[in-house]
Amino acid sequence: MTIHEVLRETGLTRKAVEYYIGQGLISPDVQENGYRRFSKQEVLRLKEIAAYRKLGIGVDQIQKILGGEEKGIFSRLLLRQTLASQREKQKLELLESLVSGKPILELSAQIQLMEAQESIADRFFSAFPGYFGQYFALHFAHFLQESIETDEQAKAYDAIVAWMDRLPEPDLPDDLKAYLDEATGEISPYQMKAMHEAVLAASEDPQAYLKEHEEIIRTYAAMKDTDEYRTSPAARLMEFMKDFQRQNGYEDVFIPAMERLSPAYAAYRERLRTADKVYERMIATQ
Amino acid sequence: MTIHEVLRETGLTRKAVEYYIGQGLISPDVQENGYRRFSKQEVLRLKEIAAYRKLGIGVDQIQKILGGEEKGIFSRLLLRQTLASQREKQKLELLESLVSGKPILELSAQIQLMEAQESIADRFFSAFPGYFGQYFALHFAHFLQESIETDEQAKAYDAIVAWMDRLPEPDLPDDLKAYLDEATGEISPYQMKAMHEAVLAASEDPQAYLKEHEEIIRTYAAMKDTDEYRTSPAARLMEFMKDFQRQNGYEDVFIPAMERLSPAYAAYRERLRTADKVYERMIATQ
DNA sequence: TTGCTCCTCACGTCACGTGAGGTGGC
DNA sequence: TTGCTCCTCACGTCACGTGAGGTGGC
Numbered sequence: 001m002t003i004h005e006v007l008r009e010t011g012l013t014r015k016a017v018e019y020y021i022g023q024g025l026i027s028p029d030v031q032e033n034g035y036r037r038f039s040k041q042e043v044l045r046l047k048e049i050a051a052y053r054k055l056g057i058g059v060d061q062i063q064k065i066l067g068g069e070e071k072g073i074f075s076r077l078l079l080r081q082t083l084a085s086q087r088e089k090q091k092l093e094l095l096e097s098l099v100s101g102k103p104i105l106e107l108s109a110q111i112q113l114m115e116a117q118e119s120i121a122d123r124f125f126s127a128f129p130g131y132f133g134q135y136f137a138l139h140f141a142h143f144l145q146e147s148i149e150t151d152e153q154a155k156a157y158d159a160i161v162a163w164m165d166r167l168p169e170p171d172l173p174d175d176l177k178a179y180l181d182e183a184t185g186e187i188s189p190y191q192m193k194a195m196h197e198a199v200l201a202a203s204e205d206p207q208a209y210l211k212e213h214e215e216i217i218r219t220y221a222a223m224k225d226t227d228e229y230r231t232s233p234a235a236r237l238m239e240f241m242k243d244f245q246r247q248n249g250y251e252d253v254f255i256p257a258m259e260r261l262s263p264a265y266a267a268y269r270e271r272l273r274t275a276d277k278v279y280e281r282m283i284a285t286q
Numbered sequence: 287m288t289i290h291e292v293l294r295e296t297g298l299t300r301k302a303v304e305y306y307i308g309q310g311l312i313s314p315d316v317q318e319n320g321y322r323r324f325s326k327q328e329v330l331r332l333k334e335i336a337a338y339r340k341l342g343i344g345v346d347q348i349q350k351i352l353g354g355e356e357k358g359i360f361s362r363l364l365l366r367q368t369l370a371s372q373r374e375k376q377k378l379e380l381l382e383s384l385v386s387g388k389p390i391l392e393l394s395a396q397i398q399l400m401e402a403q404e405s406i407a408d409r410f411f412s413a414f415p416g417y418f419g420q421y422f423a424l425h426f427a428h429f430l431q432e433s434i435e436t437d438e439q440a441k442a443y444d445a446i447v448a449w450m451d452r453l454p455e456p457d458l459p460d461d462l463k464a465y466l467d468e469a470t471g472e473i474s475p476y477q478m479k480a481m482h483e484a485v486l487a488a489s490e491d492p493q494a495y496l497k498e499h500e501e502i503i504r505t506y507a508a509m510k511d512t513d514e515y516r517t518s519p520a521a522r523l524m525e526f527m528k529d530f531q532r533q534n535g536y537e538d539v540f541i542p543a544m545e546r547l548s549p550a551y552a553a554y555r556e557r558l559r560t561a562d563k564v565y566e567r568m569i570a571t572q
Numbered sequence: 573t574t575g576c577t578c579c580t581c582a583c584g585t586c587a588c589g590t591g592a593g594g595t596g597g598c
Numbered sequence: 599t600t601g602c603t604c605c606t607c608a609c610g611t612c613a614c615g616t617g618a619g620g621t622g623g624c
Contacts, residue, residue, distance in 0.1 A: 001603085001604080003603090003604075004603070004604085013588080013589080014604090015587090015588055015589060015590085016587080016588065016589095018606095019587060019588055023587095033596055033597085033605095034595080034596080034604075034605055034606090035596080035597095035603085035604060035605080036604085036605090038298055044391075047391060047394070048390050048391060051390045051391065051393060051397050052390060054397045054401060055377050055380055055381060055384075055397065055589090056377060058586080058587090059587070059612085074381060074384045074385045075385050077381060078378065078381045078382060078385055081374070081378055081381060082378060084374075085371070085374050085375065088370075088371050088374060089371065090369060091341050091342060091367065092364065092367055092368060094341055095341060095360060095363060095364045095367060096364060096475075098341075098360045098364075099360045099361050099364055099474055099475065100474070104334050104337045105330075105334060105335060106335060107332070108337055109340065109576085111337050111340045114340065115340060131513070146385065147322060177511075188386070189382075189385065194430065202344055235310060245561065257597090273573080288577080288578085289577090289578075290577070290578085299614080299615080300578090301613090301615060301616085302612055302613080302614060302615095304580095304614090305612095305613060305614055306613095309613095318624085319578085319579095319621085319622055320578075320579055320580090320621080320622080321577085321578060321579080321622080321623095322578085322579090339613090344612080345612080346615090562602070
């Protein structure tokens with residue numbers, strides 16, 4: 001097929017196609033006269049590329065998708081976009097204030113908070129691998145809805161950013177990395193949201209939550225106690241992440257800073273402590 | 287003030303500040319030794335620039351805002367962003383389908399529709415001046431929520447795009463242009479939305495609508511009948527736009543294509559015709 | 573002299589768009 | 599020969615980021 005036909009079939013421009021060739025997404029044969037000849041598969045591929053691009057997916061991501069490399073790529077994109085879309089909504093609200101005559105400098109506190117949300121979510125995504133990054137990003141975004149007002153909050157935010165900047169890349173063993181990638185692909189963003197909301201609900205009223213889910217929780221606790229679990233990749237992954245967090249001051253630096261930044265988060269942590277006690281009591285009374 | 291202090295106060299980077307200087311947003315004095323000296327006003331300006339940038343406003347727009355040039359700039363941005371945000375939501379839904387395993391090529395029809403919405407809204411924004419562009423963009427976006435399924439719809443869409451591409455720039459006289467800019471600044475996006483929704487509601491049940499607003503409508507009709515109105519810029523603007531539409535086949539090419547593209551729009555036009563008759567009857571029975 | 577601040581290029585980014593200048597096909 | 603298709607550079611976009619190489623201040 002000549003390029004002219006390809007353009008008509010795909011709706012792409014010549015330059016776009018040439019760009020994809022340059023990036024190695026397709027590599028059509030070149031004839032004697034220098035003309036490119038496109039196969040049917042390549043046209044199909046171009047149609048896919050065009051569709052992905054229109055959804056806002058970057059060319060490097062598309063390359064991975066077409067290569068079938070990564071499993072959880074759509075979930076990751078979806079979660080990222082969901083958070084981005086939340087921030088867009090906030091921007092709309094701020095634009096509305098501008099329309100109604102508010103001076104821009106009076107919106108600084110809210111704008112700063114938006115920035116904070118974005119950079120913290122981004123950092124979690126890149127700092128923590130697989131679904132950990134996604135879960136943390138989602139979880140902490142939830143507590144970053146209030147604005148940064150006081151000086152102490154501003155300092156806490158700076159501390160968080162500094163902490164995240166210092167975070168090294170976790171050096172996961174290859175087998176755990178493969179396991180994590182696999183597992184991440186299988187967790188949908190809904191499940192992720194559901195997990196996040198379940199944790200929130202549990203912290204709100206631990207007694208009720210534990211009672212309602214007592215059976216599952218007991219089964220889960222028992223499962224965690226088996227040798228089979230302890231040698232499973234799931235358990236080793238958990239251990240690895242706990243170590244990683246401990247070594248990098250997650251509990252000692254990051255969490256306290258979050259508590260200073262967000263009263264809502266501080267309250268949540270307080271509730272968690274109570275919940276832990278309730279849980280311990282429940283597990284103790286077999 | 288030296289640049290170092292400026293960076294600390296504004297949170298900007300050196301390169302960002304240099305870029306704004308290059309674009310002429312600020313022009314700090316340059317001392318003998320080549321160092322730049324920033325005044326307090328310039329620092330304030332930089333803070334404003336930083337805030338606007340974080341809301342996603344482009345540097346050229348900021349230039350206009352700081353120059354106090356245009357009135358309706360925030361409303362226009364808000365409307366544009368509102369439409370963009372609607373499309374982002376649709377993209378999220380499509381990403382969800384991908385996560386649940388749907389092949390990308392099965393989403394083509396919906397993706398095409400999104401593209402159609404975007405390009406049609408964009409074209410209205412740039413083709414029709416002031417609030418006309420905004421109103422049309424909003425109005426037609428509403429009817430572009432169904433997907434492009436049939437071949438006839440695809441052709442209708444092509445016809446619309448071709449029509450808009452052929453549209454010349456309306457050559458508004460200077461005084462009308464000034465009037466329009468002024469008026470556009472005074473119409474908030476809420477009012478625009480309210481207008482749009484009022485028109486929809488009126489078309490749904492013209493009898494009820496006309497009855498409920500009979501007084502206002504009669505007053506308005508009477509007002510339109512005065513000499514004072516007929517020589518007003520508002521009336522001349524209306525006349526100009528009607529002429530412009532007539533000369534460019536708005537009713538003969540664009541509207542029929544919209545009716546073929548969107549069954550919802552076709553139904554709306556049908557209701558409008560009924561509403562017109564009801565209106566004529568009401569006005570006739572003084 | 574040393575370490576720090578500041579300056580001005582030059583080049584890169586991302587996904588193409590816009591030509592220019594030249595060749596091949598019919 | 600003519601008009602059309604196709605090719606490969608080269609440069610532009612937007613809002614900066616990343617150095618390199620050099621000077622000024624204390």
